[in-house]
Amino acid sequence: MKLDQIIADFPAVSSDAIAVGYRGPGDPTGTMIYVNDAYTRIFGFQREAILGGPVEITNDPDYWDDFLAEVVPKFAAGERNFTIETGCIRADGSKLWASLSFFVVPDPETGGRYTTAVYRDISDLRRRELSAEDALQERERLYSRLEGSQSRLIAAINTIPDPFAIFNKNGMIRTWNAAYSKLMCDDADAIYDGMAHEEIMQVAIELGRIPEDSAAAYKWFFDAPPDEPGPREPMKQEAIAGRRYQVYRSSAPNGDVVILRVDVTELSSREEEVKRYAERLERVNADIEYKATHDELTGLGNRRYLELALDAAREARAQKGCEIAVLNIDLDRFKQINDTMGHKAGDHVLEVVAERLRSIFRKDDAIARIGGDEFLAVVLSNTGSVLPEAIAQRVVTSLGRPVMFEGRPCRFGASVGIASTPLADEAELLVNSDVALFEAKNRGRARIATFSAAMLHRMQENKRLADDILRALDANEFVPVYQPQVAAKDRALVGFETLARWQHPERGLLGPHVFLGVADDLGVVGEIDRIIFEKALSECNEAFGGLERPPKLSFNVSSPRIMDDTILQVSDWLKTYPGEVAFELLESIFFEEEAEEFWYRLDALRELGIGFEMDDFGSGRASLIALMQIGPTRLKIDGRLIAPIPQSKESRDLVQAIVEIGRSLNTGITAEGVETEEQADLLTRMGCDTLQGYFFGKPQPLSGNAHLLPRGTRLGARRSGT
Template sequence: MAKPFGSTSIAVREAEPEPFYRQLFARSGFGFAALDAEGRIIDANASLLRAFGVASFADLPPFTDCVSSKDRPAIAFAMRPHLAEQAPWEVRLLRADGSEFWVLASFIEPPALPGEALSPAMIVQTIDVDERKRNALELAERESRWNHALESAGQGVWDHDFARGDLFYSRQWRTIRGLRPDDPIDTSLDTWIQTVHPDDRAHVLAEIAKQESGEASFNVFSYRERHKDGHWIWIESRGAVVEYGPDGKPSRIAGTDTDITEHKEAEERLAQMSRRLELALDISRIGVFEINLKTSDVRWDDRMIGIYGLDGDPDSETWERALHPEDRLKATMTVADGIFRGQDFVNEFRIIRGDGEIRHVRGRAAPYVDLTGVPRLIGANWDVTGDVRLQEELKRAKDLAEARNDELEAARARIEYTALHDHLTGLPNRRYLDATIQAAAKAAQETGSRLAVLHIDLDRFKEINDTLGHLAGDQMLVHAAGLLNALKGPDDFVARIGGDEFVFLSTGSGGRNLATLAEAIVDAMRKPVTFNGHICRFGASVGIASLSGAAIDAKQLLVNADLALYRAKNRGRSRHEFFTSDFQAQIIVNKQTADEILSGIEQRRFLPYYQPQFCARTLDIVGVETLARWDHPTRGILAPDAFLKIAEDLDCVATIDRIVLEQSLADFARWEAQGLGIAKISANVSSKRLHDPELAHSLRTLDIRPKSLSFELLESIFLDDCDRTVLENLAEMRRLGIDIEIDDFGTGHASIVSLMKLSPRRLKIDRQLVKPVSRSPGQRKLVATIVEIGRSLNIEVVAEGVETPAHVAIMRDLGCDILQGYALARPMPADAIPDFVQRQEWRSQAGTVRDLQNEVRRAIIR
């Protein structure tokens, strides 16, 4: 192998003259390589080595391997001996890193020179054309893409190079006109202009003159040209000057032609449609509007402006300002809803025109999004005032005719209805009931079926009337009527017979479960009702009587149901009772008892009994509770169970309370004088007493020492719904130094909210909660919770029903302040109190501390 250029030592080089080709390599700026007969590189100059990125030709493979695989066939052909002297070849050479670069490669067979031992078989000269070649390829690619884009867009390209006399027309340009690629084209203006529509020729010539004179460097115009098959096509021509001559005039103009026939035909169809629409809108006087929902810009046509009576252009608020105030909310909500749902909608409203005239307008609109993505609303309005007025006139005429025809019938029906119905509730009245029950009784006699009467009376209705007024009472009656109607079956009849009394008539041979029906009535009536922010609670008592077959007597049924109702009210109200044969005897007894109560009040036979109360820690007596008793002439001392309900019916409970209270204060004064150490007395006060406007005045007439008297709120007094009278009475009690106690706490008679609002001095745990504490851990926890509530609110806790020593110990350990019950003392008359206090017998009865603890322990273990 020949030695590389530049590697021979100086001594050798002086002995052996340097080959000629090396002198050529050293002096040339091109790349040179010397190849042996097998194509191996035996020498290379620095330019070639730099192009390949190597330091020595020894790092290069055979020359054919230095050529890209894409060009190797061409190189193998070019290196043949008889072709070596041909023109240079454009090939891609391959670097060691795989990158390629373009060169012009020339192959030379050097002659053998005398005196040169090293003579290569072939010399390769390379010229770097990589950048130029890549630019040319990129330009060709761009031109190809552009041509493809124009072709796919249906645009024909033309190029008029006047300087060279070269006129070019693309294939698509020919296709637009129906020409084949090889069809000849007469490019003279005179010939071509004849293919242009006569109406467009002058226009086309003028536009061409603008371009050729340089007046317009870029020009766009449309015209009609005859297709090869004879029909006219619309062409849009776009041309631009791309080169100018030395005289400053255009020397080359290029552009595109586009077939816009379909577009023009669509425009014509649209124009025709627009003309028809415009004519229709003119005839129908329909105004059109459009709103840009993004910018609120509005556009109204002249008809819209005329409908609204405007002088100038509308703005975004014109429509809403014109709306009649009564229609504004509905109309604007209709528009907002249609836009939100993205659906077309119809709107009807009145407007007040600029001249003040009120007109009726109907509209239809639809939201849409235009091609630029802007949301818009388009619609139409038309004046329908004439139609509306005509419809109103027709309706008035029709209504008048119907009113006149129905007037006599309506008057007769109103008179009959008024005569047979209650004006407040709309239920049948007593007259209607009498007629109905007679007919029902006759039908039941004939069929042998059962006829039942339920006489219903509302409980505590008078309290609602007295405290909240007759308007509240009327509302409760209407509510009760609605409940009864809801429970009425197809064969039933409901009537209001006066005041707060109703009759429910149940007919039919199938019958109904009367007890279930009555319970449903009672349950429905006891549910609370709200009136003006007040919770109204009432109930119902029901008396039931029923007969069947020939024995039915309508009037007697009503009497029997009334007797059953009386018994239901005497037995506690909010319940039902069936008529039985012993009713009359019971009525006689109740009437006798009522007379005796009134006589007892006159004779002051109602007196106080006292049950002592004890400190839970020391068992010292701290007070007494006053209990009403009746000293009956023949039956002895009677508890309130024997007379209270009848006394309530007589409305004389407040009188009895006053008699007992006055006597209690006198007894208390006597005990103080005797030094018995009884710190206070407590007395019951009823709900009706609290609602008495004269209570405060009555209390001020009594000699009451502050903190010596407590009032226990006995009944279900709804302190969350107190009226003004109750609040004033409670305030007066506090001013007089009378303490307030809550009785029966824990059974639903009082609530935590009531405690916080009322702030009583004491609360009494009901005996029902105290009794099980000795055997029930859960009950002890409940009582402990109540005690904790009292302690947190700074309220003393009194335990009622303390009946065993175990109760004494447990309630003391749970933290109760005061104990009361049979384990310590039973109720007794006033004369027995001094002796009881002095003997202190309750201490021994309560047991020793150890006995108490053992009993509690046994009770818990059990």
């Protein structure tokens, strides 16, 4: 068996990391003889650094002993194909969790063996498994607290002077007090947890504590139908020494049976007391069960209640063929209420929300509060029914009304995510409703979204992209590119429009359409703008700082970015570049709806020396009044208006009208999207003083624009000759 044959079976183009090792007869360890590109990319090792070295270079030392304990017996047993999971380590010391598939091929020529290992990164799966373990530990902690409550209950039970015991639905004793042990036997240890009721009766009969014919009568403890919980009529039973006891039995909804034996020899004086005593026990039992499944503040169900409701819904679906919908309800702006009006106001809002939800959902629907301001509801409906969506709309409408607290309105709203079978698997309803809620909140406040597979895929892709963007910010991968702007008359370079690009290590240079939306969700657009601004000014100062008239630099900014206080920090960087700097405002901004603060901010930036240019003019909403209020230094005509001017008189007339508007406002005119010499000549004759487009150069790094210097180069001529 040759190495070429093995490589042919495991192609180097695989996205999984693949390594081949060889171990000769008598060799203590194997030697690395081949790795694919994915291996070097995933683990960060240079190929020449690891070939010829030990095969265990990527094994995490923390898991080495476990690794050996798992694979050595398999090799010794002659297994040729098996898969394990283990920890691995990269060249930079970072760790991952991988699935390793081994393929062993003996070499009859040498007596050695080739071993191929296919590594697959399953770190995300590992983290989810660990998260699940954390959830189980949290559940165990909750059970521990519940057991503490039960211990206190048992301590209270032991103070009861009368014999008391609790049996489960199978007749096994679970809780009893000392008086019960003393009544039934001589040795308190003779009764143990899980002991059958019949065995206890037999011990009591053998000791003469109860008559022999009494055991059969005690079957009435457990013969009640399971759907009839509650107390039964008491039964009198003869005991030793001629004393009589009245035996009470009460069954809980979960099937537990509570048995209380009361000495009723002086029944005439104690009968009422015994009756009240049994009733109190019943209330305690119901109270304990209620508190275990309900939220203390709102009285709605809690997580345990929700689990039970989902179990019941699954059973109903299996029996009746209905569908299950989970509505994930999250309050909008609730945090602001807590922060500005206090937690008492927040608690009041939650109580009112609970009441409104009770009035909206049906009696058989289950509603639970599972977090501070998050609620879940389980709804059963017929296949194809729009009932879940209709209920969700009522929830959004109802919770959109303010709640009064101490004479002040608390304004909030609600977003709802819906996941329903059969589109969503029963086991994934909660997770999928959370995905839908995330989608609803992304659309804005007071929105409803219904889960779809595409939604989950989109969320996963956006999560990966968001992680990559944050990594790219740390790695300083966002860079400026520059599209030249030339004087219309002599085609001399007069400026650049500066644009953001992502220099991705694997995908190359990416435009803003790839990352801008997710970056906005992350709240890092301002950080990217700052990086582009600072890098551009630094690069251009180094390139053009010595010129008498350095090229003007313009940057695209949005209305929210204008209002971001950090934008005023540009003043420090403006000092580093001697040329003009301008911000391009999109005409799609609703200028008439902007607050006074927006106009104050424009004035503050103008005082710093920044000019304003109206971008994509002719395609947006800016009125002439808004133009006069902005006072732009330049209008940039949308490229979509430029393309048809050689063939269309209407287009030429429209562009000419924009030029005349610019002249009346005493602003410069830049034509964008110029792609031909004919367009450039027409625009020059029409009065545009600056031209920009692919005819003069695509957006590219500054080094790609070096041919445009020195100042005065005719870019059109240069381009047409290359």
